[in-house]
Amino acid sequence: MKNQILMLAYISVAVGIFGGMLIVLLLSIFRQRQVINSLVSPQDFLGLPCIVEIPFDTNSRGKVSLSIKGSNLQLIARTEESKEFTKGEKVFIVGTENNQVWVVSPSFFHNQE
Numbered sequence: 001m002k003n004q005i006l007m008l009a010y011i012s013v014a015v016g017i018f019g020g021m022l023i024v025l026l027l028s029i030f031r032q033r034q035v036i037n038s039l040v041s042p043q044d045f046l047g048l049p050c051i052v053e054i055p056f057d058t059n060s061r062g063k064v065s066l067s068i069k070g071s072n073l074q075l076i077a078r079t080e081e082s083k084e085f086t087k088g089e090k091v092f093i094v095g096t097e098n099n100q101v102w103v104v105s106p107s108f109f110h111n112q113e
Contacts, residue, residue: 038069042096045075049092050103052077057084064091064103076100081108 048066056062064077095102
């Protein structure tokens with residue numbers, strides 16, 4: 001009886017170790033296939049909506065904020081639209097140049113049709 005309990009304990013420990021190693025192996029295989037990239041490139045900004053933080057117009061620069069890949073960014077913004085963008089207004093990024101973004105209002109897309 002004592003030998004059976006001891007043998008059952010050894011088998012339980014062996015099964016536990018084997019199961020744990022199997023889980024670690026499967027997780028490592030899954031993680032190797034997973035692409036993790038939090039690097040943000042200027043091309044990632046195109047088409048994204050953002051919010052005006054510092055007002056601006058055609059003759060001045062302002063600042064916009066946006067969320068991308070889990071990060072909140074604030075960027076210098078410019079526009080070629082002949083309108084003034086006010087704080088809190090929603091705009092869309094249409095280009096990047098020299099660490100600045102070029103933005104347009106949502107109505108810009110409706111006027112192009």
